[in-house]
Amino acid sequence: MQTRKSPAEMGVEQLRAHVADELARTRRRSAVLTDSVDDEDLIKQHSPLMSPLVWDLAHVGSQEELWLVRDVGGAPAIRPDIDDLYDAFKHCRKDRPELPLLGPAEARKYVGTVRDKVFDLLDRVRLEGRQLVDRAFAFGMIVQHEQQHDETMLATHQLRTGAPVLTADPPPVAADAGSLPPEVLVPGGPFVMGTSTEPWALDNERPAHEVEVDAFFIDTTPVSNGEFLRFIDDGGYDRAELWSPEGWAYRCRAELRAPRFWERDGDGDRWLRRRFGHVEPVPAREPVVHVSFHEAQAYATWAGKRLPTEQEWEKAARFDPRSGRSLRYPWGDQDPSPEHANLGQRHLQPADLGAYPAGAAPCGARQLIGDVWEWTATDFLPYPGFSAFPYREYSEVFFGPDYKVLRGGSFGTDAAACRGTFRNWDYPIRRQIFAGFRCARTPRAGETR
Template sequence: MQHGQVKPAPETARDPRAHLLARYRTVRERTEALAKHLTPEDMLLQAMPDASPTRWHLAHTSWFFEEFVLQRFEGSFAPYDPHYAYLFNSYYNSVGEQWPRDRRGLLSRPSAADVFAYRAAIDERVEGLLSDLSEGGFAEAAEIITLGLHHEEQHQELLCTDIKAAFALNPLAPAAFAMPEALEEEPEDQGPAANDRWVSFEGGIHAIGHEGEDFAFDNETKRHKVYLDDFSLHGTPVTNGQFLAFIEDGGYRAASLWLAEGWDWRAREAVVHPVYWRKVDGAWFEFTLHGLIPLRPDRILSHVSAYEAFAFAEWAGARLPREAEVEVALSKSDPAAGQFLDPAGFVHPHLVGRDNGLGSAFGTVWDWTQSAYSAYPGFRPAAGAIGEYNGKFMSSQLVLKGGSCATPPGHIRATYRNFFPPDARWQFTGIRLARDV
């Protein structure tokens, strides 16, 4: 997930310090709530090089505030532990060397208890700093703290997807989160026809990208104009039942449906179904953060690669949307209306929204696009270490839009640009079809 330069949101509260402090506490407490049901042993698991242990996420997000806030603004700064800058730095090469990413699961020390103590100490120092800074110093620090909070929210989603990837390897199919006592009442599956609708959008010249004083990562800028032909997006993301029909029709065996690189990946990895689907005694189940549950055909499909998405779209007689098309569609939807991360809730895609507009536009699953992740016209990375992340990853990745059920509420917007390589499946990635009009 990306990092970058930001502008703080305009402050409307009477007491900006109190407002920022309240948000700081909310974000930090949510991270720890996500680890509530995990054991110290769970927190050390690393399923693959792309994923990180829970313990590392907990420490890294604290190191960010220590490195970029306390070291810069604390008058008598001293590191909590000099070793942590090496152990918990991610990719900030201009800050210093890092422990190898693919070996984070080997760090049994510091212990989970040590990491929580580290978090508490950093929180105490940041909160003290917010009280002590002059007006000018506060304004400058608030910008970096705001960035740090959005950075931590990204790691909240990664914490969920990374522990899911680790638990999925366990034959006991353990649950990372408790299943809510009562899920929202869900209607019976109405079949594919209930969701078979398209929403049309007028082409022409559209402006995309971020502008204004609200928070945004640097890769969302600059706002610029693009030309689009008339297009339609499917009213809902692809469901489990629709993808099951693709499987049963031989979709994973039909080379003509696949990109060449995708076909090679499918063969090399022996992929025959979505990564978290399981067949038990002839019945389909899917692994979730709440354990193994029966596969519901009317729930939204998740955890598919862009290669699988391309193949399904070809099979369905459609295509994947372009980034600009999805952004134009999202700009007409409410970013607060969607299924987002709730540590006490159901962290798995719910049913599709059945309305007259674009159902599940925000949240639930990230929509793969066919657009390469590249710089917008006029893009300039932020100065210094915090500008390292976005620009240097603009190669061999595709853009995803809209957020997921593991994205924290209030974190997403129409201009948000997520990005992953096309073979990535451990994120809550789904499919929304597009077609030309």
């Protein structure tokens, strides 16, 4: 397999071409998500948890204008009058439909105008000289930002009602799933966590630092729907002893009975799920998705295990004991391909357990990248030596015990916004995101000899 150079290894003209390709590819995805519905759907708020799709569309253009057109390019503002409307910190999602937002046609015209100016800028800007432009960081940040909002818009599509509007091929099946061990051992010892060399890594992934991790077992694959059904059937949602006090309070307040978008059929004999407008039987072999941190933690307790720490998750995903170094991805240093992972909205659901053998980690775990974001037990905190860049509001303002770290990306996460070091975070009650989990456990006496 031919390995594409990373932005760190590209010549200047090759880097410009790569940035142009990534910008265009990302905008095509945004168009799929917004052109697939009519104007009424674009301006409608499908859930108070989410913005109207038209807000996300104009927001990615506003951020692109602020960082690339104005800051990197030094050009005059195109639409200074809308800066406050699309500042995510000034208006919470539930209030955004009441703002005087750009309409669908005006939003499309605006983001197109911004993009034309960015392509002109890309042809002439020096990609060195200051941190913001070195190795095209600001352009990579904007690609990742738009892809993150594309995943958010995909989650909004899952929340909308009506006939299906998105299509995709089904994901591959696993040929050897039955022969996989239920868990794998990750030996104890140090490894290098985070990165100081990935040119488009965001501030919370930096810097690289050595971490000592005791030996642990981690599930070979994420927890499946079928396994989660056994938790439900065993009264998992009714047993307070399985839940943390915060989790139990939330379970009672929200009246949780199953993952979000699950429902019983008319006879009550089986579970169905709603997926982008389709109602179908819950597939037992897929990773469970749309569960909160609290549900994941309760399941792990029921199974006699626990959620992995963020450090454990990254060591399982990146550490290669043969070379003693941390890889960019579980399979090595090359960028993800369709053989490695379920990413980029290529499929509109997780793949069966054990899929993507080419994406296996050195420890033997599968599907650590793609399919479902995986909850960890760790609060979102800075690494030693953290420095906010290029603005505090990307990461620093979220640090603390209110947010839990998720790792690995989902079927809706693009490869540009997913690395072995990439960190996501959210409130532990969130269920609309494409989140699942896998369990870990501490070895019993004598198990690692």
